[in-house]
Amino acid sequence: MTPTLEDLRPLSLDLALLLGAFAVLTVDLFLPHGRKRALGWLTLALLLGVFTASFFVDVSGPAFAGTYLGGPWALMWKRIALCAGALTTLASLDHVDRHFPTRQGEFYLLLLFCLTGMTILPGVRDIIPLIISFELMGIPLSVLAAYAKTEDKDGVHKHAPEAGLKLYLVSAVSTAITLFGLSLVYGMSGATKLDAIAHAQLSPLLSVGMLMTLAGLAFKIGAVPFHMWIPDTYQGAPTPVVAFLSVAPKASGFAALSAILLIAFRANQAPLASVLVLSIVASLLVGNLMALPQNDVKRMLGYSGIAQVGYMLIGLYTGTSYGVGMLLFYLTGYLVSNLGVFFVLEVVAPRRFGVDVSELDGLVRRAPWLGLALLMFLLSLAGIPFAVGFWAKFFIFMAAYRAGQTWLVLFGATMAIVSLFYYLRVARAAFMQPPATNETLQIRPALAAAIIVCLLGVVGMGLYPAPFLERAAAAAQAFLEGQG
Amino acid sequence: MGNFAHAHLLSIIVAAPAVAALVVLLLPESERLAIRMAALFGALCSLAGSIEVLRTYDTAQAGLQRMERYALVPSMGIDLSLAVDGWGVSLLLLTGIIITAGVFASFTLEERPKEFFALLLVLVAGVFGVFVAQDIFVFFLFYEVAVLPMYLLIGVWGSHGKVEAHGPFAFIWKRFDVGGREYAAMKLTLMLLVGSAAILVVIIAMYFAAGGTSFDLTHLANTKFPRELQLWAFPLLWLGFGSLAGVFPFHTWSPDGHAAAPTAVSMLHAGVLMKLGAFGVIRIGMMLLPEGARYWAPWVGGIAVINVLYGALSAMSQKDLKYIIAYSSVSHMGVVMLGAATLTVDGWNGAIYQMFAHGMMTGLFFALVGLIYGRAHTRLIPRMGGFAKDMPWVAGFFVLAGLSSLGLPGLAGFVAEFLVFMGAWQSAHSWWAIPGIVGAWVTAVYVLNASRTIFFGTGPSDEFHELRDAHGTEWVALWGLSLCLMLFGSYPRLILDFIHIATNEYLPKVALVADQLAVLAR
Structure with missing residues (x-):
């Protein structure tokens, strides 16, 4: 079957993104120093444009002989990625302009490549482009993580290179493991198409292949026991990048995991289920317990992210369309809450690699609205009502209960209370401690706008989750019914 | 406008404090008077609404009235549905009175009044919401909204009083700042949220057992849940809601929390919030899981008896004034739970009436304690003495609250305790009445003793x-609450009629019907 131009239609949004990335690159060549800030606005306009276009352009249907399948599922993931990208761009504008004035073009270029990988991946139905789009997402991220390499002048702590290198090495190793696993899977099934793999006979070698694939992807999302890179990377990368880093690989990882687990391995899930449960329990335990003693907020958020992955995995583990839909909703809620917290940190401690809890002391007296926003984000992460995080956790628990996993509900709810302890510790610093300095906080308008959007998301979806919820559920249903 | 307000009165009662909170947040910090007036206006709106609801509740028709329903998550059957029954009517009134008194009691608060009033109003919006919610999920949402602001209210505005570390575990006490306000705030929040987790699990279980289509309370109440589910779910609900109601041994957050909290927060917390817990046990636990309730009633009642006695004895041994009142709350909430566990008409009437009476009484107590502490700068009773010379009115009000607390006829506390003990006597476990009455006697000892020493x-x-005596706005709370205590003590039918209607409707579904017919005929 020869590819035709029609095959590009389902991928038109991703192509637009890619062309936009090249446009940013070209414009960068002609912009004089000192005017590079415009690139950020260009990127933002591009992302918003593509986001708007996603509501008008029809991108459903198969492409390239079923290698790619557009539909509600892929579209929802695309929008999540575009939102994350737009918010990150908005929050990075000033950071990038101030700290890397000459290297702005590459920053946005890398971000856009990463986003292109993220938007293509959920629709992919073949393991080879799956890995390629995953790497398109992953490799630029390691560069972004090391972006502050020259910032750290004292030469003792090389946080930024450490962050970038750790991320790169972990990505490379995990990709290798995934590829090895997938090559075994290919050997046993003779197919690279996900739905064709589903027909393979279960054999020990196939199980090994599946387990290795799972392990490789677990690295990416930072599920225990493959979580070690997360805290260090979070601590060392520039804060806006960490914000993106805390969301992008998780989103892509879950998109890939859903496709592989629920399509390719659907018939042969038995050997994976127990491993998945172990990983869920371990992620919830390790993430929550290790977050407790952290004094560095970024590290704490890293560990808390591991715990959040545990909750999301519950949705995946149920394997029902309801559970997967709730995973999607959870991710949406996690995105706005987590980005919000990091953006607040960016305001409070713009140049720091680690952010000690005490730096947030008395935040509410220095900037009342910022303190309130921080509180809402933390409550959302902890899963407290009238913030989106509550609905997210609640729906995940509903899915688990419906799938007969009552004990997971109890365990997850207990762990949510443990999490409250460290989230409230940050709130305590912001609300109950006297301010460490009386310096007024400079909040740049762009960053403020990003925080406001996050806050609106957290509160808006918290007050009226129905439209998002129904979209997520519909997307998951379409996905599991093979409509993309 | 009039019609709109009339049709959406319950929404208005719930929303008024929340809107006032938003207004308070938007006002600049320097406009202190405007902030206070906005808070007061929100509270008064709700109070006026509550009185209107009470006035217009159709006692002949009974049942749920003023139904309002808005879809929240249609695909799962979550509706924001509000309505009142006879219990709701009286508890709304209680909340309205307490929040108004609370705003007056903290009218002169100097430290960051803006955030304080905003949080206080959000909290009270949650309380109003719980009492009128007819969807178990929305009930839970409001419940959480009522519980969580407490963390900041205690942690930021709480008092500095600390408990001296001693004993073999002193080093742990020091490490965790036991008795400090932040310790109290964290302890309270974590303990109550463990309870919330238990409640959430049961809500999910009930939702699916009832077909997975609706969270509506009436729908769930009409569903006959399997016995097995009822037997494991009821204790979880009892633990979850009970931890807020101060049920032994999950009451330990309460003395620390109440002692550390600022005046208005103690008033609201002991006066209204603990009632949410007891209300939850009855309204959700007993009414939705009647078999579970019957099976576990001996335990609930037995532990309530421990509450009554243990709370009273602990109060007797305290030297800190706030701890005395806090432990007396634990004891009095035991009376509520005891009344609930009797599964009799009198017992349930008494339980709800005790919520009402104890709310007024403990609100008055905490308002007075705040006044005394603000002037004496100590809460240690042994150091006080002869205060009546300088603050005669405060002394008078304190004795009045104390007399209601120990159940003097003519005051609201008597009506409630009398009903509960009557219910206990009629129940399958008549002996419950005896330790209950002993508890009331111990209350008399410590209340009179404290009054004597202090004043x-x-x-x-x-x-x-x-x-010096109370002055300015401080009078409002004192007079208001005292008059209520006397009014509802001497003419209990004002509220009891409404409570009785709801009890009559609900109880037959829970208790064995045959038992009830005899009681009703009497």
Whole structure:
């Protein structure tokens, strides 16, 4: 079957993104120093444009002989990625302009490549482009993580290179493991198409292949026991990048995991289920317990992210369309809450690699609205009502209960209370401690706008989750019914 | 406008404090008077609404009235549905009175009044919401909204009083700052949220057992849940809601929390919030899981008896004034749970009436304690003495609250305790009445003892030169609550009629019907 131009239609949004990335690159060549800030606005306009276009352009249907399948599922993931990208761009504008004035073009270029990988991946139905789009997402991220390499002048702590290198090495190793696993899977099934793999006979070698694939992807999302890179990377990368880093690989990882687990391995899930449960329990335990003693907020958020992955995995583990839909909703809620917290940190401690809890002391007296926003984000992460995080956790628990996993509900709810302890510790610093300095906080308008959007998301979806919820559920249903 | 307000009165009652909170947040910090007036306006709106609801509740028709329903998550059957029954009517009124009194009691608060009033109003919006919610999920949402602001209210505005670390575990006490306000705030929040987790699990279980289509309370109440589910779910609900109601042994957050909290927060917390817990046990636990309730009633009642006695005895041994009142709350909430566990008409009437009466009484107590502490700068009773010379009215009100607390006829507390003990006597476990009455006697000992030491006898010594009687806005809370205590004590039918209607409707579904017919005929 020869590819035709029609095959590009389902991928038109991703192509637009890619062309936009090249446009940013070209414009960068002609912009004089000192005017590079415009690139950020260009990127933002591009992302918003593509986001708007996603509501008008029809991108459903198969492409390239079923290698790619557009539909509600892929579209929802695309929008999540575009939102994350737009918010990150908005929050990075000033950071990038101030700290890397000459290297702005590459920053946005890398971000856009990463986003292109993220938007293509959920629709992919073949393991080879799956890995390629995953790497398109992953490799630029390691560069972004090391972006502050020259910032750290004292030469003792090389946080930024450490962050970038750790991320790169972990990505490379995990990709290798995934590829090895997938090559075994290919050997046993003779197919690279996900739905064709589903027909393979279960054999020990196939199980090994599946387990290795799972392990490789677990690295990416930072599920225990493959979580070690997360805290260090979070601590060392520039804060806006960490914000993106805390969301992008998780989103892509879950998109890939859903496709592989629920399509390719659907018939042969038995050997994976127990491993998945172990990983869920371990992620919830390790993430929550290790977050407790952290004094560095970024590290704490890293560990808390591991715990959040545990909750999301519950949705995946149920394997029902309801559970997967709730995973999607959870991710949406996690995105706005987590980005919000990091953006607040960016305001409070713009140049720091680690952010000690005490730096947030008395935040509410220095900037009342910022303190309130921080509180809402933390409550959302902890899963407290009238913030989106509550609905997210609640729906995940509903899915688990419906799938007969009552004990997971109890365990997850207990762990949510443990999490409250460290989230409230940050709130305590912001609300109950006297301010460490009386310096007024400079909040740049762009960053403020990003925080406001996050806050609106957290509160808006918290007050009226129905439209998002129904979209997520519909997307998951379409996905599991093979409509993309 | 009039029609709109009339049709959406319940929404308005719930929303008024929340809107006032938003207004308070938007006002600049320097406009202190405007902030206070906005808070007061929100509270008064709700109070007026509550009185209107009480006035217009159709006692002949009974049942749920003023139904309002808005879809929240249609695909799962979550509706924001509000309505009142006879219990809701009385508890709304209680909340309205307490929040108004609370705003007056903290009218002169100096430290960051803006955030304080905003949080206080959000909290009270949650309380109103719980009492009118007819969807178990929305019930839970409001419940959480009522519980969580407490963390900041205690942690930021709480008092500095600390418990001296001693004993073999002193080093742990020091490490965790036991008795400090942040310790109290964290302890309270974590303990109550463990309870919430238990509640959430049961809500999910009930939702699916009832077909997975609706969270509506009436729908769930009409569903006959399997016995097995009822038997494991009821204790979880009892633990979850009970931890807020101060049920032994999950009451330990309460003395620390109440002692550390600022005046208005203690008033609201002991006066209204603990009632949410007891209300939850009855309204959700007993009514939705009747078999579970019957099976576990001996345990619930037995532990309530421990509450009554243990709370009273602990109060007797305290030297800190706030801890006395806090432990007396634990004891009085035991009376509520005891009334609930009797599964009799009198017992349930008494339980709800005790919520009402104890809310007024403990609100008055905490308002007075705040006044005394603000002037004496100590809460240690042994150091006080002869305060009545300088603050005669405060002394008078304190004794009045104390008399209601120990159940003097003519005051609201008597009506409630009398009904509960009557219910206990009629129940399958008549012996419950005896320790209950002993508890009331111990209450008399510690309340009278405290009143004597603080207000009468020698003194006051020179260190208490700032003592003076209440003045300005402080009078409002004191007079208002005292008059209510006397009014509802001498003419209980004002509220009891409404409570009785709801009890009559609900109880037959829970208790064995045959037992009830005899009681009703009497």
